[in-house]
Amino acid sequence: MTAGFALNPEIAVRREIIGNEREPVLAIDGLLRDPAALVEFADAADFAPAHGPAGGYPGLRAPAPLDYVGNVVRSLTPLIARAFGLGPVEPTRAECFLSLVTLPPGDLHPTQRLPHIDTVDPLQFALLHYLCGPPHGGTAFYRHEATGFERITADRRAAFEAAVAREAAESPAAGYLTGNRDGYVQTGRIDAAFDRLVIYRSQLLHSGQITAPEALSADPRRGRLTANIFVAFRRG
Template structure:
């Protein structure tokens, strides 16, 4: 049940958003772009400004490079309910049921010189193939979007349980030979090829499988401030399905 404070904000989903389905890489992984997602997106920024406290999300091993706070449940429920049929069709899901969804409001704040090795490298969120990332941009386009990658040595663009050991072994060897530069991931590198991406756009949502190698494409020209109104604010929803 949504809190009383959350209910006071209009977080309703636009019944007619603009939806574009694309595919990236050799594996032709689907990526959905949904524009004009909320009827009143500024209401979610207001909620982030006045109703929650952001706390550091990173850890010594990596994690999200910034601060996070809990998202309102009525927003999460409305988005998942509206977009689940589109996700199931785009990713050709059959005989599945929604299992759970979790969401955080996130602001990128970590300076490049403080990033861990993992934060300077493309990553996945899980090897579970039925988890999907729904990334809602609530910031200006010049903060940068999200990029997707292929690992050169293995050719992998997605990871599953069968691929994880070979990928981890290759990465361990590579990190002995070459430590990634002290900056946010920004395109092709010695060990990764950028295979596509999604530009940030206010009130745009990007949807992709969580096992797809990806990284935030963070602009070096914008200050990373912890303000929902002035910083790189996103809402990050992870939706899990289970096979029936």
């Protein structure tokens, strides 16, 4: 099975610098030798809801194959270290899910309609692998207008959360976030493309761009299928 999840030796890497904070984002095309093998794995996987009354991921998730996760993290650690200026690092923790966005726009919790971060840890990164095509939107990055923050660091978290709490009196507009809305300005966007991997710091404000909710499906071969890896590093 590991051979099916081997990385393509001729990946195409694009590095973009976004926002006022000049944060790097990587887009890697042609990640796997055989990306269809991962779709086949997903087609046989047991997906379960990943959301609840307080929000969460707006769809279904299933565990990803460990050999896929290991291959991606081991192979891309040197690239990530160079692109983000980390110096010598080693991965300390990685978790990965196969994910399908399935919630209809009208069923979203208010927190699911706004940009979010995964953690304030500057050494944790999100690796988002698209196993679907352009009709399923992409990933966008945001600036919070009231604070000017694009990354939520440990020393910014209290001010950001206080500002968001003040804004919560006015519920966000219904539906999935696209473009500029509800006090957030889009600073950059990477469109979905089959077998494209997007890498960004987990403290960067971001949101999935669900531009065609009518195309959402619980079928991994038709829906907005991604593999989401969250990897934490430590400096050597």
